[in-house]
Amino acid sequence: MRAVIREFESVKREVSTVFASVWQRQADRARLLITGDETVLRHALRKLQQQNLMLRAGVLSARVSEAQPFQLPTRRVIAREIEALYACLDSVATESGAPRSLALESLSTNIAALLELRKRRRLLAAGPQASMFLIALLPVLAIAVGELLGFAPLSVMFTPIGAVLAVAGFSLLLVGVRWLRRMITATLSKENLVGFECELMVLALAGGMPLQAAQKCVANAILESGSTWLSVDQFAPHGAVAGALVTAELTCTGANSILLANAADLRRKSLEQLEIAAEQLGAKLLLPMGLCVLPAFVLLGVVPVIISMLGQWSIG
Numbered sequence: 001m002r003a004v005i006r007e008f009e010s011v012k013r014e015v016s017t018v019f020a021s022v023w024q025r026q027a028d029r030a031r032l033l034i035t036g037d038e039t040v041l042r043h044a045l046r047k048l049q050q051q052n053l054m055l056r057a058g059v060l061s062a063r064v065s066e067a068q069p070f071q072l073p074t075r076r077v078i079a080r081e082i083e084a085l086y087a088c089l090d091s092v093a094t095e096s097g098a099p100r101s102l103a104l105e106s107l108s109t110n111i112a113a114l115l116e117l118r119k120r121r122r123l124l125a126a127g128p129q130a131s132m133f134l135i136a137l138l139p140v141l142a143i144a145v146g147e148l149l150g151f152a153p154l155s156v157m158f159t160p161i162g163a164v165l166a167v168a169g170f171s172l173l174l175v176g177v178r179w180l181r182r183m184i185t186a187t188l189s190k191e192n193l194v195g196f197e198c199e200l201m202v203l204a205l206a207g208g209m210p211l212q213a214a215q216k217c218v219a220n221a222i223l224e225s226g227s228t229w230l231s232v233d234q235f236a237p238h239g240a241v242a243g244a245l246v247t248a249e250l251t252c253t254g255a256n257s258i259l260l261a262n263a264a265d266l267r268r269k270s271l272e273q274l275e276i277a278a279e280q281l282g283a284k285l286l287l288p289m290g291l292c293v294l295p296a297f298v299l300l301g302v303v304p305v306i307i308s309m310l311g312q313w314s315i316g
Helices: 002-034 037-056 061-067 079-094 100-146 153-157 160-188 196-206 209-226 240-251 255-284 287-316
Strands: none
Touching: 002 100, 002 255, 037 079, 037 100, 037 240, 061 196, 061 255, 079 100, 079 209, 100 153, 100 196, 100 255, 153 160, 153 209, 153 240, 153 287, 160 255, 160 287, 196 240, 209 240
């Protein structure tokens, strides 16, 4: 009887563990579907750190993959890219025999850099987005001020000429706001993971591969992963990897240090380019403001007031 009870308790614990695991996966999936890309990046970073901790504790790589499979519970574009990066990294580590912990640390560092880049981008976009919001409110505020001053621009809107002004003004305002939003998004929302090809080369060389074999291994892994963030063009004569290897050969220094320095320099330049683009964005926003928002302000806030004033004077 006691054996049956113990067996029942064991089965109950296993079922509870399974249900808890399923519940956690569903909760993670729901949270990632609701929240944005930054949550996906943090979730991926946490999984990588968990795998790395297990490896450092002496758990075999196969057991780590079984216990903590790297699968993000969402189909966002950024999740597919992170999974492709992980597959590329895993392929290079497996073929070269490099330490898996080194591979996980490399990807963790790059994801942390992406999170920092997104934080900086959010700060840089705050000013243009606030400007866009205030600019979009200008025509509405002009109508409200006209009503408070007694010019009654809203009464003009219900006349035939007022209806034409309203349609034209709000159409221009809508076009201007969409134009502004698209310019801000195109300038400040470019996702870019630079320098990772150099770190893949460092990983392959850390496994003891010859230089030519390491280049071939990394290039094949990039092509097989299908990641749009990685490019085999970096191995061309003008690419970052090729340039780092030439520098290492000319200076008679280790290729690993040059590759890592090159990757860090590329990330620094990427951040500088983002800041330059944000500074130039203020001047670029003048175009939709001058062509769309300002005419909308005149049509909705100025012309109805003038028509109302002329009507009052004619009556007087």
